[in-house]
Amino acid sequence: xxxxRLSQIGTLVKERRGAQGVRQAAxxxxxxxxxxxRVENGKQPDLLTFEKLCRWLQMSPSEFLDVxxxxxxxxxxxxxxxxxxxxxxKRDITPELANALGEMIIRAQAMLADEPDPEDDE
Numbered sequence: 108x109x110x111x112r113l114s115q116i117g118t119l120v121k122e123r124r125g126a127q128g129v130r131q132a133a134x135x136x137x138x139x140x141x142x143x144x145r146v147e148n149g150k151q152p153d154l155l156t157f158e159k160l161c162r163w164l165q166m167s168p169s170e171f172l173d174v175x176x177x178x179x180x181x182x183x184x185x186x187x188x189x190x191x192x193x194x195x196x197k198r199d200i201t202p203e204l205a206n207a208l209g210e211m212i213i214r215a216q217a218m219l220a221d222e223p224d225p226e227d228d229e
Contacts, residue, residue, distance in 0.1 A: 112171065114149070114151075115171075116152065116157070116160060116164075116171060117146050117147045117149050117150075119164055119166075120143070120147055120160060120163075120164065121147050123163070123164055124147075129143055129144055129147075136159050137159050138156050138159055138160075142156055
């Protein structure tokens with residue numbers, strides 16, 4: 108299957124839901140109808156909602172997060188975009204802070220795995 112973009116998750120949910128009502132689909136997924144409506148209208152889901160949507164869509168999260176060539180040997184994500192996907196959905200966190208936190212997480216992962224710092228390659 109072709110790789111989907113996280114920005115497409117709302118469209119995929121709408122397609123999968125079809126004629127089924129938002130409330131019924133939301134109950135099936137395990138999220139509120141308001142949350143499902145926001146996702147269908149283009150808002151990025153938080154991490155827990157993203158996980159539930161992926162399960163309902165029968166898709167792997169990696170199909171959305173573009174982790175194909177950017178994982179370390181232990182399978183952990185190696186890009187700030189992946190590490191910050193759930194942070195960006197928080198209204199009180201700026202994109203700059205989310206990116207900074209993502210970079211910090213990646214560096215911590217590299218240190219724990221005894222891998223070189225990704226910033227050292229630049």
